[in-house]
Amino acid sequence: MAWRAAIEHAAGCPARRTPGAGCETGERLLRTYEEAARKARSEEGV
Numbered sequence: 001m002a003w004r005a006a007i008e009h010a011a012g013c014p015a016r017r018t019p020g021a022g023c024e025t026g027e028r029l030l031r032t033y034e035e036a037a038r039k040a041r042s043e044e045g046v
Helices: 002-012 024-044
Strands: none
């Protein structure tokens, strides 16, 4: 779900289409996805 939210946001975000521009919402969504992916990998190794 986190990856989907990040992709959907990036697809419609004008700042994401502008080189060098930042987007706080997109960055937050990406961090959330990365955290979820790390957690899933660590749970697989248990």
